[in-house]
Amino acid sequence: MKYNVIHRGDDISIQLMHRFHELIRQYGLIHEEASPDIVLSIGGDGTLLHAFHQYKDQLDHIAFTGIHTGRLGFYADWKPDEVELLAQLMGESANQNDLRAVKYPLVEIQITTAQGIETELALNEFTLKGVDATLVAQLHINDELLETFRGDGICISTPSGSTAYNKSLGGAIVHPSLDAIQIAEIASINNRVFRTLGSPILLPKHHHCDIYPRANQNILLSLDHLYMQRNDIISIRSLVAAGKKVKFARFRPFPFWSRVREAFIGYDMV
Structure with a gap:
């Protein structure tokens, strides 16, 4: 399975990119910019939008996932301190040929x-x-x-x-x-x-x-x-x-309404 990383360009995102490359290498995934199977976005929602438009002509075989390093990442399922877990689950899914994805219109x-x-x-x-x-x-x-x-x-x-x-x-x-x-x-x-x-x-x-x-x-x-x-x-x-739909790789459950609550309301309940 081939992957690519699109990052926001700030120091944190660049460091996470290098760390991810190191972690995913042990699972045999190939870094491929031209025609990847998975695109990892590191940054905010704007970064993922850039990634989408870069690969909008290849939506039939590409799935996206994201690490959120900004203030609000609605499309990103993962936090910076979870990069090791993301690499593990992505690698295992690739080796088992079991990539699960949701499709959005x-x-x-x-x-x-x-x-x-x-x-x-x-x-x-x-x-x-x-x-x-x-x-x-x-x-x-x-x-x-x-x-x-x-x-x-x-x-x-x-x-x-x-x-x-x-x-x-x-x-x-x-x-x-x-x-x-x-x-x-x-x-x-x-x-x-x-x-x-x-x-x-x-x-x-x-x-x-x-x-x-x-x-x-x-x-x-x-x-x-x-x-x-x-x-x-x-x-x-x-x-x-x-x-035509966009695919988002899901390596763990993250229900839509939980995403809405986390993005706009937070977890602190009165």
Whole structure:
């Protein structure tokens, strides 16, 4: 089995990387950057997002796992002082050919311009915002007009990304076993001209959302940690990515709601 390590670049993460290389060597795993079977992220959630986008074209055979060295690592199951246990369990799983993984849905983004259609994937969320003015756009669900939006922007999140920016917008936390995407407004303006629902919307995997911005608007798009400014967008379609999911290696149980509690509430109970 082949593995690679993506780290944040700070001293702690670099030291952990070297330590992991030493520990995993005894189990016969091969260090391979181009096409690994397991990618270990050492850092925070941003580090794992970098790893995901680096290997997004190889999701069919790659599983991710993470050591959390930042303040909040929602995707990371492991703490720095557990690197020896992680290496042991990973090595044993590899030698027994028993790699267990959970699969989380992704959001697919189809950006239509006069030049054609660009397709992207996001693990956490996709957002669009106005740059020099408020965003004005029509929002269609399954090819039917739902509302005309005006405000700071719109966020489309995956279930695993529902605990990120979506949560700060008042969106619901969604279990990642559900094949769905969530639409959340970013500071919408409601008056007699522009009316929106004013609440997040969940779409199942067989539904899609189309956003038609006002022509020639300067728009800031984000795909997880990646940003781009555009003024050539005709429409943007968002839907659950068909046939593509991200895999996270599970070397021990870590239930989703335990992860939520640890990330946002903590263990101290009154």
